[in-house]
Every structure is written in C-alpha cells, then in structure tokens.
Amino acid sequence: MQLPLVDINSIADSFHDLANDVTEAYEDIGQPSSGEIQPPDLIMQAMHKLFDLLRALDNCRIDCAPIPEQSRKDQSAMANHDIHELGDYGINLLIDISICAKNLKMERHSRELENLTFPLAIWIARQSGELSTLEPVVNALAILANTVGEPLYLEQLYLLTGEIQDAVSPLLQSDRDRSNPNRPWRVLLLNRAIIATRSHRSELMEEAYGNLVEKLPEDAAGFFRQGMEQMEALNYPDHVRDIVLRYFHKWSAQRTLH
Structure with a gap:
C-alpha cells in the first residue's frame, strides 16, 4: 500500500469523490429533518471554500512580491496563524462528514474521509x-501503520510522523494532563516508536526511542518490555533485537532503582 499524496489538490480531489457519494446517499434517503445527520452538502461546500483559501495562501507564499524585512516577518506570522486556524477547521470538517457517512452506514467512506486528516495535517x-486537533490524525496514522508492511514505506511513514510531531501545538506538547493513557500526544509518540521498530532501521529506532524516553519516561519500561515480547513472537532480525534489548535493560534497571 502506498502512502497518501501530500498535495492540496490531491486531497481536495479525494475529498470531492468521497463527499459526493455521501451527499448522493443522503439525498436518496430523502434528506431526513430529524437532525440526526448533518447535511453533507453544506459540509462539502464549506470544505471546497476552504480548499480555495488554502490554495490561495499557498500561492501567496510562492508568488508574493518581495516586501521589507519587518513586514515580511509580520506577514509570515499572520499567514502561519491563518494556516493553523484554517487547517484546524478543515480537520474538523473532515470529521463532521466522516460522522455523517458513518450515520448513513457508509463505513468505508467514513474511514477514508477521516484518513484524509493525515495528509492534510502533513500539508499544514x-x-x-500548528496542529491542535490531533486525535483523528493519530487514528488515521494508526490505520496506515497497520496496513503498510514494506520497509521503505514504513521509513517514509516514520518521517511523516516526525513532521506531525513537530507541528503539534505547544499546549498539546506540554502534556500537562497525563491521566488519560489514550491522549493523542502519547499515542503519537508510541506509534512513532513502533513504526521505527517495524522499519528495522537502526537509526530510526535510536531516534524514536530517544524521543520516547525524553517525552514519556513513565512509559519507557512498559514499552520496551512489550517490545521484547514482540521480538520473540515475531522473530525480528538480530540487530533490531539488540537495540530493543539494550533499552529494555536500561529502563528496567532505572525503574527498579526508583
């Protein structure tokens, strides 16, 4: 399975095809007025307007005439703010129409519409x-990670995951409330380390594991313990086992000392 294209026109085309099917299905059942299903045609219209705005912002970054230095900084800050607000709006629109598709029993369309949050997040x-709506993006990443098996694609997916991590808003990265083990920030970091392991690339594993123990030290011992169990169950190559074993010994020892 190939990874999705990170191109605003490709994302828009995929959205149009899926959303058009959902709109037709909605119209076929007589546009229920109960309020249980949000009209997908309205979401579709809003999303198409958003794609036009995103294209305009993208083109402005490339084509705008040179401007004085301070004005350039001000304009850049404004453009980044606009991308953040519009991107967050777009991710939420994708979730709205995904829910609509699910209510219409269109499970594949619902899943694929939510999965579009991943390439959109990369584009943002x-x-x-910045990314402040993270949960659907992490869900889409998990689906991709579970369907990609080739080492080359896993390496590419790992790099894309790093771009997502770097763009997450500072508030989410601060990870102040750690009471929820399913919080998207935690799941993102764990999945990034899992993808690195499955890639069998030593340098990716070292980077991802270092990232994990820095940002989620309380999860390190459990992660590497489960990793050792996977090494046995799935017959990983020796060089992968060696890295996991080294981190397992280090973090099991630290946990014992504490």
Whole structure:
C-alpha cells in the first residue's frame, strides 16, 4: 500500500469523490429533518471554500512580491496563524462528514474521509502551521501503520510522523494532563516508536526511542518490555533485537532503582 499524496489538490480531489457519494446517499434517503445527520452538502461546500483559501495562501507564499524585512516577518506570522486556524477547521470538517457517512452506514467512506486528516495535517505542517486537533490524525496514522508492511514505506511513514510531531501545538506538547493513557500526544509518540521498530532501521529506532524516553519516561519500561515480547513472537532480525534489548535493560534497571 502506498502512502497518501501530500498535495492540496490531491486531497481536495479525494475529498470531492468521497463527499459526493455521501451527499448522493443522503439525498436518496430523502434528506431526513430529524437532525440526526448533518447535511453533507453544506459540509462539502464549506470544505471546497476552504480548499480555495488554502490554495490561495499557498500561492501567496510562492508568488508574493518581495516586501521589507519587518513586514515580511509580520506577514509570515499572520499567514502561519491563518494556516493553523484554517487547517484546524478543515480537520474538523473532515470529521463532521466522516460522522455523517458513518450515520448513513457508509463505513468505508467514513474511514477514508477521516484518513484524509493525515495528509492534510502533513500539508499544514509543511506550511508552518500548528496542529491542535490531533486525535483523528493519530487514528488515521494508526490505520496506515497497520496496513503498510514494506520497509521503505514504513521509513517514509516514520518521517511523516516526525513532521506531525513537530507541528503539534505547544499546549498539546506540554502534556500537562497525563491521566488519560489514550491522549493523542502519547499515542503519537508510541506509534512513532513502533513504526521505527517495524522499519528495522537502526537509526530510526535510536531516534524514536530517544524521543520516547525524553517525552514519556513513565512509559519507557512498559514499552520496551512489550517490545521484547514482540521480538520473540515475531522473530525480528538480530540487530533490531539488540537495540530493543539494550533499552529494555536500561529502563528496567532505572525503574527498579526508583
């Protein structure tokens, strides 16, 4: 399975095809007025307007005439803020129409619409925007990670995950409330380390594990213990086992000392 294209036009085309099917299905059942299903045509219209705005912002970054230095900084800060706000709005619109598709029993469409949050989030990150709606993006990443098996694609997915992590808003990265083990920030870091392990690339594993123990030290011992169990169950290569074993010994010892 190939990874999705991180291109605003490709994302828009995929959205249009999926959303059009959902709108037709909604119309076929007589547009229920009960309020249980949000009209998908309205979401579709809003999303198309948003894609036009995102294209305009993207084109402005490339084509705008040179401006004085201080004005350039002010304009850049404003553009980044716009990307953040519009990107967050777009991710939430995708979730709204995904829920609509699910209510219409269109499970594949619902899943694929939510999965579009991942390439959209990457695009936002590449425009220097922040990500503050993270849960659907992490869900889409998990689906991708579980369907990609080739080492090359896993390496690419790992790099994309790093772009997501770097773009997450400072508030979410501060991880102040750690009471919820399913919080998207934690799941993102754990999944990044799992993807690195499955890639069998030593340098990716070292980077991801270092990232994990720095940001989620309380999860390190459990993660590497489970990793050792996977090494036995799935017959990983020796060099992968060696790295996991080293981190397992280190963090099991630290846990014992504490």
